[in-house]
Amino acid sequence: MARPKNDTFLRALLREPVEYTPVWLMRQAGRYLPEYCETRKRAGSFLKLCKTPALACEVTLQPLARFDLDAAILFSDILTVPDAMGLGLYFADGEGPRFERPLREEWAIRDLEAPDPNDHLRYVMDAVTEIRRALGNSVPLIGFSGSPYTLACYMVEGGGSSDYRTIKTMLYDRPDLLHRILSVNARAVTAYLNAQIEAGAQAVMIFDSWGGSLSHAAYREFSLAYLEQVVAGLKRNHDGERIPSIVFTKGGGQWLEAIAAIGCDAVGLDWTTDIGEARRRVGGKVALQGNMDPMSLFAAPEAVAAEACRIVETYGRGTGHVFNLGHGINQFTPPASVSALVDAVHRHSRGLAG
Amino acid sequence: MARPKNDTFLRALLREPVEYTPVWLMRQAGRYLPEYCETRKRAGSFLKLCKTPALACEVTLQPLARFDLDAAILFSDILTVPDAMGLGLYFADGEGPRFERPLREEWAIRDLEAPDPNDHLRYVMDAVTEIRRALGNSVPLIGFSGSPYTLACYMVEGGGSSDYRTIKTMLYDRPDLLHRILSVNARAVTAYLNAQIEAGAQAVMIFDSWGGSLSHAAYREFSLAYLEQVVAGLKRNHDGERIPSIVFTKGGGQWLEAIAAIGCDAVGLDWTTDIGEARRRVGGKVALQGNMDPMSLFAAPEAVAAEACRIVETYGRGTGHVFNLGHGINQFTPPASVSALVDAVHRHSRGLAG
Numbered sequence: 001m002a003r004p005k006n007d008t009f010l011r012a013l014l015r016e017p018v019e020y021t022p023v024w025l026m027r028q029a030g031r032y033l034p035e036y037c038e039t040r041k042r043a044g045s046f047l048k049l050c051k052t053p054a055l056a057c058e059v060t061l062q063p064l065a066r067f068d069l070d071a072a073i074l075f076s077d078i079l080t081v082p083d084a085m086g087l088g089l090y091f092a093d094g095e096g097p098r099f100e101r102p103l104r105e106e107w108a109i110r111d112l113e114a115p116d117p118n119d120h121l122r123y124v125m126d127a128v129t130e131i132r133r134a135l136g137n138s139v140p141l142i143g144f145s146g147s148p149y150t151l152a153c154y155m156v157e158g159g160g161s162s163d164y165r166t167i168k169t170m171l172y173d174r175p176d177l178l179h180r181i182l183s184v185n186a187r188a189v190t191a192y193l194n195a196q197i198e199a200g201a202q203a204v205m206i207f208d209s210w211g212g213s214l215s216h217a218a219y220r221e222f223s224l225a226y227l228e229q230v231v232a233g234l235k236r237n238h239d240g241e242r243i244p245s246i247v248f249t250k251g252g253g254q255w256l257e258a259i260a261a262i263g264c265d266a267v268g269l270d271w272t273t274d275i276g277e278a279r280r281r282v283g284g285k286v287a288l289q290g291n292m293d294p295m296s297l298f299a300a301p302e303a304v305a306a307e308a309c310r311i312v313e314t315y316g317r318g319t320g321h322v323f324n325l326g327h328g329i330n331q332f333t334p335p336a337s338v339s340a341l342v343d344a345v346h347r348h349s350r351g352l353a354g
Numbered sequence: 355m356a357r358p359k360n361d362t363f364l365r366a367l368l369r370e371p372v373e374y375t376p377v378w379l380m381r382q383a384g385r386y387l388p389e390y391c392e393t394r395k396r397a398g399s400f401l402k403l404c405k406t407p408a409l410a411c412e413v414t415l416q417p418l419a420r421f422d423l424d425a426a427i428l429f430s431d432i433l434t435v436p437d438a439m440g441l442g443l444y445f446a447d448g449e450g451p452r453f454e455r456p457l458r459e460e461w462a463i464r465d466l467e468a469p470d471p472n473d474h475l476r477y478v479m480d481a482v483t484e485i486r487r488a489l490g491n492s493v494p495l496i497g498f499s500g501s502p503y504t505l506a507c508y509m510v511e512g513g514g515s516s517d518y519r520t521i522k523t524m525l526y527d528r529p530d531l532l533h534r535i536l537s538v539n540a541r542a543v544t545a546y547l548n549a550q551i552e553a554g555a556q557a558v559m560i561f562d563s564w565g566g567s568l569s570h571a572a573y574r575e576f577s578l579a580y581l582e583q584v585v586a587g588l589k590r591n592h593d594g595e596r597i598p599s600i601v602f603t604k605g606g607g608q609w610l611e612a613i614a615a616i617g618c619d620a621v622g623l624d625w626t627t628d629i630g631e632a633r634r635r636v637g638g639k640v641a642l643q644g645n646m647d648p649m650s651l652f653a654a655p656e657a658v659a660a661e662a663c664r665i666v667e668t669y670g671r672g673t674g675h676v677f678n679l680g681h682g683i684n685q686f687t688p689p690a691s692v693s694a695l696v697d698a699v700h701r702h703s704r705g706l707a708g
Contacts, residue, residue, distance in 0.1 A: 163648075172661060272569065273570060
């Protein structure tokens, strides 16, 4: 199967020439869109929405109908893998994801196994296939997974955490147990992403949302080492096309050189990093994705456009930049801000990118 | 007045020779100590504890009675200054600090004035005087304040925030209004810290707890520029002694060189930065304070000691290191971990520091 008609996103990731800077937004199919809320309501629950391929496909396409985005991203949850491992994912009202059976006992950790992605995670692969069919030849589809460490955070804490006390106690007291979890997670994530690639994902992104909570030394040992294992195990090509990979550690700006060295094609940046300096630091080794502050979208459209242009200029001339926010879009964002952003990036980067 | 008998902390900040690495902990007088909880209960409320010099003095001294710490820090709240500005600080049950009158209207921002620290903040100066008297000639007393930007976050948001939506909307939409607040805050913080120095504080620390939530560009314009104004306005000497200043932007590891250049004597680091690399980056320009992960204190005492020794070694030989956590100590920390930490730092650094 050939590259999609608009393959700007894939070319920027592979640092091939582009006519303008491609743009997509983390969590672009989300609650800031009324049509998403409508579909979610119809689904009955967030998990039902994730687990019903036709509905996941519907919401994946919604932002593309509104905005001139250069990529679609699979609609799914970051915790599908531990759910498939049997931890019992559920969503408490207004509390975010939780697990019925957090992973804390030594026997449970010894018993942990990587799930077969084509069995318990079949619904994700079906969604990928259905979205690819619906997208036709328009824009590429991004598959994704949580990182081994980020999944472990949720698995051990049993949900979100503000201080990661439980997993960090394990990290400092019983590093052997945490390494065991991370090793299973790395195998599970690799198989999961490869199954998505086989089902039709044209690029993959690994979200290391909580790696940034680790100390400099612990990040290398407990997050980056396993990200490297995953990247090394990814299918590099499918159907004759290169499948680029993006690694994003939120809060990982200080560790950029180390992340850029693990073999991925692109590194995601949050808004605390200067993208121009980041480009000099990685020295053409990887493409960069980011990095506008999601909160800047609450300003007036002209201010949104100005901030987007500032970031495009800070990156500077040439390919290798995929425009994005530095984190998922906030649920209260006015959709008009997204139009202003996308148009500003496309307009301002023509002549600069290339 | 001469330097205290144990002036290791002051010497390390000024990069003068020391026999060992001095240590104190952010929030060392806090809820992890049963005696603190007892005094707080007796005070009736947290604000009453802050505003009663005898009680503030009592809790300031508590950790020094238990542990071999090299400095005391004034017990107070970060939000005393906006409270003195008339915003009405209160503590909702289990919700952290809030303001009755958040600062959002243009007229209120135009009317904002820096308070006279010797009037509405007299209770803080009285506490400083009383603590100095109680400390005698033992260890130095640190005074502190929130940074202009961190205070503005609380003032505009009306309390803590997970996304800083209100202040960031102001930042991107009406930067003129935010600059007006920050300019008043910078004058207020300078006067407040100078009053603490005159009352007896022997070093001062500025906590920029929320500067790390800003983009690279916004940090320079809205936080660092005002930190620089404050540092430039601080009394450098009092009673014939140098008064060192410490600036700590949590999450500011990427901006270390810029922070080290504003004229402060020391820079605080959170645990995401490698303190050895940080030392090379600042090239002897400033001392460094930090940077152990507070969550590592939940491990067994031997693991706590090992992690502390690792950080002492990562900093390496010579003076210029004040050992601390990378953030305030958690309220559930076992006090035995603090003993293990302090002893490990003192023991392991003899021979390395100097």
